[in-house]
Amino acid sequence: MFGAVEKLLKETIGLDTGTVGASVVRHALRERMVACRIGELEAYWELLACSPSELQELINAVVVPETWFFRDREAFAAMTRHSTARKRPGHPIMLLSLPCSTGEEPYSMAMAMFDAGFGAQDFKIDAVDVSTANLAAAERAVYGRNSFRGGFLEFRERYFHAAEGGLRPDLSIVNQVQFRLGNLFDLVALPSPAPYDIIFCRNLLIYFNRPLQDRALVCLKSLLAPGGLLLVGPAESGLPFLHGFVSARLPMAFAFINEGPSQIATPIAPPKARPPVAGLVQASPGAKARPTTRPVIGKVERGPIPLPERTATSLAAVERTANAGRVAEAKELALSHLTEFGPSPEIFYLLGLAHDAADARSEAIQSYRKALYLEPRHQEALAHLALLLRKQGDIAGAEALTGRLGRIEKRSGT
Ligand SMILES: C[S@@+](CC[C@H](N)C(=O)[O-])C[C@H]1O[C@@H](n2cnc3c(N)ncnc32)[C@H](O)[C@@H]1O
Known part of the structure; x- marks a missing residue:
């Protein structure tokens, strides 16, 4: 039954459990079953099958809302630069933030556009997300x-004022953004007609x-308009190349120009023009009946994703990037992970791998040593460090590590 829920989430919003980890889905399921006072997964599945609003609640519970103002600052500089180049009198620059999560990204876009000298009439920002809770x-x-x-x-002093429970962007910023519930895989009605000049699709x-x-x-x-700009997240920057995008050559902006046809044939149709729905894909043959109506924006409150899960998602991104051979990017990701989540044996081990792959031997050794300082029994770090020491001619050091590894393996039966 858990597999059926996973499949439903993948078919509906694209969430791949293999990528995010089953614990994220289990956590959301538990949260929803408690909220619905349902003890059995089977009974919850029955509810899901006939309740679009419960499916929306599960989506709200499972998505990762992680975002902040001016995340990856260079992306906003790329946006204003591109907007300046595309500016034409009487044609507002059309901007899309998809997914916009809880709004920090599109509001940052508005602040950056004003800072670059654009007036309120010169640009429009549409902001779309599949989570009704995030949109609320x-x-x-x-x-x-x-x-x-x-x-x-410093933007905080210039564009925010105190409100109950925190800080609120000024009305001039808020008025620049139109929010809409929508699913990237079933976009039916955006606030403005496409094409857009610039799309932020980051960390989705x-x-x-x-x-x-x-x-x-x-x-x-x-x-996206021909020649338009697509901004993706740091761990996603290998993908646009396969679809006729070229790098905008702006370091750390992860920005790509829409230049040519996609190199990947895909049988999937682009977004359809029909009335707005949050978007649920059609049921696959043999699947149970699915909700098909639009979930309404509800007053759902959800706590932040627990730190261990955010950390795991971030670590997985570093690992995937390193495995894909994008060494420089993996290093960048590992360093931002360190800044955000602090030191851990895992991140130093991954950083070691990235340095290792880039032939930066002494940095790799240092990173593996840091991993072992925090977790002396880290078997992979021990093995890699032993190999590097051997390559360097430090046979005694290598053998000491191999001996330690052997003892750990013997004790743990691996
Ligand atoms: C990690 S946040 C990224 C927010 C922002 N773009 C950023 O980079 O800071 C991911 C967001 O994607 C949204 N999301 C997940 N699946 C989606 C889909 N199929 N269509 C639209 N939004 C989706 C989630 O609700 C969540 O708010």
Whole structure:
């Protein structure tokens, strides 16, 4: 039955359990079953099958809302630069934030556009997300400490005022953004007609498997004007190349220009033009009846995803990027993970792998040593460090580590 829920989530919003980890789905399921006072998964599945609003609640519970103002600052500089180049009198620059989560991204876009000298009439921002809870928070627009990260926070003094429970962006910012419930895989009515000049689709593709990433890129491309700019997340920057995008060559912006046809054939149709629905894909043959109507924006409150899960998602992104051979990007990701989540044996081990793959031997050794300092029994770090020491001619050091590894393996029976 758990498999059926996983499949439903994948078919509906693209969430790939293999990528995010089953614990994220289990956590959301538990939360919803408690809220519905249902003890058996079977009974909850029956409810899901006939209740669009419960499916929406499960989606709200399972998505990762993680976001903050001016996340990856260079992306906003790329946006204003591109907007300046595309500016034409009487044609507002059309911007889309998809997914917008709780609003920090589209509001940052508005602040950056004003800072670059654009007036309120010169641009429009549409903001779309599949979570009704996140959209409700975006429209409420009251932000706490977690939404303001990093060292460059001077925008806070210029664009925010105190409100009950936190800080609220000024009306000039809030008025620039139109929010809409929508699913990237079933976009039916955006606030404005496509194409857009610039699309932010950041930190969403990482939750999909490869076929779904391709399908998402096809959708995004169909929404973006030729020559338009697509911004993705740091761990997603290998994907646009496969779909006729070229790098905008702006370091750390993860920005791509829509230049040519996609190289990946996909049988999936681009977004359809029909009335707005949050979007549920059709049931696969043999599947149980599915909710088909639009879930309504509800007053759902959800706590933040627990730190261990956020950490795991971030670590998985570093690992995937390193495994894909994108060494420089993996290193960047590992370093931002360190800044955000602090030191851990896992992140030092992954950083070691990235340095190792880039032939930066002494940095790799240092990173593996740090992993072992925090977790002396980290078997992979021991093995890799032993190999490196041997390569360096430090045979005694290598053998000491191999001996330690052997004893650990013997004790744990591995
Ligand atoms: C990690 S946040 C990213 C927010 C922002 N773009 C950023 O980078 O800070 C991911 C968001 O994707 C939304 N989401 C997940 N699946 C989606 C889908 N199929 N269509 C639209 N939004 C989706 C979630 O609700 C969540 O708010």
